[in-house]
Amino acid sequence: MNNENLKFVIVGHVDHGKSTLIGRLLYDTNSLPEGKIEEIKQLCESLGKDIEFGYIMDHLEEERDQGITIDTAQTFFTTKKRDYVIIDAPGHVEFVKNMISGASQAEAAVLIVDAQEGVKEQTKRHSYILRMLGLSQVIVVINKMDIVDYDQKRFETVKKDLFNFLSNIKIKPSYVIPISAKNGDFIANKSGNMNWYQGLTLLEALDTFKTKENANEKPLRYVVQDVYSFDKRIIAGRVESGIIRKGDRIKVLPSGEETRVKSVEEYLKNVTEAESGKSIGITTEDKLFIDRGNVIVNSSDLPAITNRIKANVFWMDRIPFKKGESLRFRCATQEVNCAIEKINKVINSSTLALIAEDASEIKNREVANIVIRTDKPVVVENFNTMEELGRFVLGREDTCAGGIITELE
Amino acid sequence: MDHLDKLESQSVYIIREAYKQFKDIAVLWSIGKDSTTLMWLVRKAFYGNIPFHALHIDTGYKFKEIYEFRDEWSKKWCMKLVVGTNDGSIKAGMGPKEGDKLSCCGQLKTDALKQTIDKYRYKALLLGIRRDEHGIRAKERYFSPRNKQFEWDYKDQPPELWDQFKNQQHGEQHIRVHPLLHWTELDIWMYIQRENIPIVSLYFAKNRKRYRSIGCEPCCNPVDSEADTIDKIVEELKTTNIAERSGRAQDKERAYMMQKLRALGYM
Numbered sequence: 001m002n003n004e005n006l007k008f009v010i011v012g013h014v015d016h017g018k019s020t021l022i023g024r025l026l027y028d029t030n031s032l033p034e035g036k037i038e039e040i041k042q043l044c045e046s047l048g049k050d051i052e053f054g055y056i057m058d059h060l061e062e063e064r065d066q067g068i069t070i071d072t073a074q075t076f077f078t079t080k081k082r083d084y085v086i087i088d089a090p091g092h093v094e095f096v097k098n099m100i101s102g103a104s105q106a107e108a109a110v111l112i113v114d115a116q117e118g119v120k121e122q123t124k125r126h127s128y129i130l131r132m133l134g135l136s137q138v139i140v141v142i143n144k145m146d147i148v149d150y151d152q153k154r155f156e157t158v159k160k161d162l163f164n165f166l167s168n169i170k171i172k173p174s175y176v177i178p179i180s181a182k183n184g185d186f187i188a189n190k191s192g193n194m195n196w197y198q199g200l201t202l203l204e205a206l207d208t209f210k211t212k213e214n215a216n217e218k219p220l221r222y223v224v225q226d227v228y229s230f231d232k233r234i235i236a237g238r239v240e241s242g243i244i245r246k247g248d249r250i251k252v253l254p255s256g257e258e259t260r261v262k263s264v265e266e267y268l269k270n271v272t273e274a275e276s277g278k279s280i281g282i283t284t285e286d287k288l289f290i291d292r293g294n295v296i297v298n299s300s301d302l303p304a305i306t307n308r309i310k311a312n313v314f315w316m317d318r319i320p321f322k323k324g325e326s327l328r329f330r331c332a333t334q335e336v337n338c339a340i341e342k343i344n345k346v347i348n349s350s351t352l353a354l355i356a357e358d359a360s361e362i363k364n365r366e367v368a369n370i371v372i373r374t375d376k377p378v379v380v381e382n383f384n385t386m387e388e389l390g391r392f393v394l395g396r397e398d399t400c401a402g403g404i405i406t407e408l409e
Numbered sequence: 410m411d412h413l414d415k416l417e418s419q420s421v422y423i424i425r426e427a428y429k430q431f432k433d434i435a436v437l438w439s440i441g442k443d444s445t446t447l448m449w450l451v452r453k454a455f456y457g458n459i460p461f462h463a464l465h466i467d468t469g470y471k472f473k474e475i476y477e478f479r480d481e482w483s484k485k486w487c488m489k490l491v492v493g494t495n496d497g498s499i500k501a502g503m504g505p506k507e508g509d510k511l512s513c514c515g516q517l518k519t520d521a522l523k524q525t526i527d528k529y530r531y532k533a534l535l536l537g538i539r540r541d542e543h544g545i546r547a548k549e550r551y552f553s554p555r556n557k558q559f560e561w562d563y564k565d566q567p568p569e570l571w572d573q574f575k576n577q578q579h580g581e582q583h584i585r586v587h588p589l590l591h592w593t594e595l596d597i598w599m600y601i602q603r604e605n606i607p608i609v610s611l612y613f614a615k616n617r618k619r620y621r622s623i624g625c626e627p628c629c630n631p632v633d634s635e636a637d638t639i640d641k642i643v644e645e646l647k648t649t650n651i652a653e654r655s656g657r658a659q660d661k662e663r664a665y666m667m668q669k670l671r672a673l674g675y676m
């Protein structure tokens with residue numbers, strides 16, 4: 001077994017069957033601890049219900065009483081190909097910020113739609129969020145096919161309806177699979193209930209996806225987290241992309257000062273380079289002033305240093321943003337105050353309807369196209385070229401919005 | 410980077426964030442395999458140093474092997490060790506035979522921790538909990554605020570995306586930081602195996618029994634196992650699916666007790 005591990009999120013409208021699907025995936029892949037099924041059976045009996053796979057995930061007492069998944073839970077299973085981490089994102093509209101927290105960690109997504117109910121408000125909003133987070137590996141499962149008598153026509157209708165919406169926001173699902181989470185059709189096993197469907201099962205489809213590509217081929221972006229002076233002065237940080245090597249000629253942004261990497265520092269190890277994703281430390285030939293938030297690069301291919309950013313943001317705080325308010329802008333390890341200079345457009349994240357142009361406020365769950373002005377210049381990039389420096393959060397005391405940079409000046 | 414390198418890097422990043430954002434922090438060391446792995450990662454993050462307190466909450470009922478291990482490794486790793494106890498309750502005779510387990514844990518662990526946090530005014534605590542440990546822990550964030558009563562408002566947690574963690578702490582609140590959240594039990598053992606991390610001998614089988622999870626002696630039950638080396642434990646875990654905490658009395662007592670304990674601030 002190689003230890004490759006793919007993280008995927010299951011999203012969709014409340015009650016369309018996320019929790020049940022997760023319980024089913026764990027059950028069919030034999031991933032449940034001994035005793036768990038018994039415990040759940042007993043519990044369901046005592047509540048006078050049939051066994052509910054959803055209870056495996058919904059572990060909280062209150063959740064069980066209310067029947068909703070509150071937070072982003074994670075759980076694990078294994079196929080012959082690799083390990084999976086499932087992120088269960090709550091479908092309830094109140095918990096969008098939890099859904100985003102979960103989905104932001106995923107490499108792929110399963111969008112679940114109830115065959116009987118069809119496309120609903122959160123189906124659309126979640127799709128939009130997937131798009132905004134840059135998730136391109138998407139599987140659609142049309143669930144509860146058992147309730148609609150495994151009817152192909154119904155499947156095609158829901159599929160068509162959904163695709164109408166998805167094509168608007170430029171999401172192309174890799175697969176569309178009819179399933180019954182309750183009965184287990186086309187999850188781990190094929191089923192005789194839908195002979196009209198010749199495609200892959202959900203697990204087979206997941207197995208075709210790629211884990212996050214490492215960014216070694218991209219230009220170097222070493223983001224400084226802290227500077228330590230325990231025995232010697234070490235610049236601690238993470239290689240967000242590229243590879244940092246001993247001897248590299250480097251430039252520190254935003255100052256633009258140049259020096260060389262004297263050593264790459266890992267505790268108890270003798271290393272001369274560090275690849276993307278690695279939390280590491282370096283020392284430099286010249287003693288430059290380097291601090292948290294700085295970005296170290298080594299090529300001519302430079303990020304922008306600017307205080308004016310065009311971006312799309314998703315507001316996820318109950319308290320609306322009102323023009324004039326100052327917010328904290330955080331991108332990688334940079335943190336500065338900022339103002340929103342202009343709110344070009346505000347749209348409804350479910351219907352995509354335009355709410356206002358040149359607006360003065362952004363409310364919970366609205367998406368806005370804005371122009372940000374930061375107090376100090378920041379080192380940023382377009383989201384499409386360099387995710388790591390192209391995404392940011394805006395906050396008051398806590399994070400209120402997530403955003404991606406669409407244009408730089 | 411392989412799987413373990415990725416887990417390690419993510420944890421080191423989180424540990425460094427916590428230290429940078431909240432200088433007054435401590436790392437909770439129960440001396441079990443997870444928190445010992447956490448200590449190892451802290452030393453990695455800070456080049457052999459543990460630049461803050463290591464906190465051991467002592468109920469007085471721990472296994473003797475735990476105390477021996479604590480004394481040996483706290484010295485070898487130059488820890489600034491703080492042992493937190495609820496002296497009042499211990500003097501009053503609280504113990505697992507006295508009253509129910511919930512109040513024993515509540516007084517000897519939770520209250521002891523509250524008293525210690527009060528005394529040293531920690532703003533953040535590093536804890537070695539994992540998502541796969543228990544259903545309820547799946548709801549955790551990497552950075553999770555707790556109020557003075559240790560209550561956890563799991564329904565209204567701040568969003569956490571793109572490694573932008575909660576970095577403000579107010580008043581009596583403290584932030585729990587969970588650098589191992591994304592690890593599984595098997596990951597931990599494979600990492601212990603790879604890095605050669607010292608570990609309490611209770612985890613290794615003697616007379617065909619071993620502990621999968623350790624804490625207070627009266628409340629821990631060993632599981633059947635032949636695994637008397639790390640290699641064998643890794644093998645064993647690849648083939649079993651008995652819930653890890655099944656050896657703990659605490660879990661059996663009531664289905665949702667963990668949730669109760671957690672809401673009360675039990676680690």
Ligand SMILES: Nc1nc2c(ncn2[C@@H]2O[C@H](COP(=O)(O)OP(=O)(O)O)[C@@H](O)[C@H]2O)c(=O)[nH]1
Nearest residue numbers: 014015016017018019020054144147180181182
């Ligand atoms: N008949 C049928 N019912 C299902 C299926 N999947 C889920 N359900 C039921 O739909 C309801 C909501 O499912 P749940 O998994 O809790 O939805 P969630 O809110 O998306 O997590 C529960 O009563 C489930 O038993 C299915 O495939 N067939």
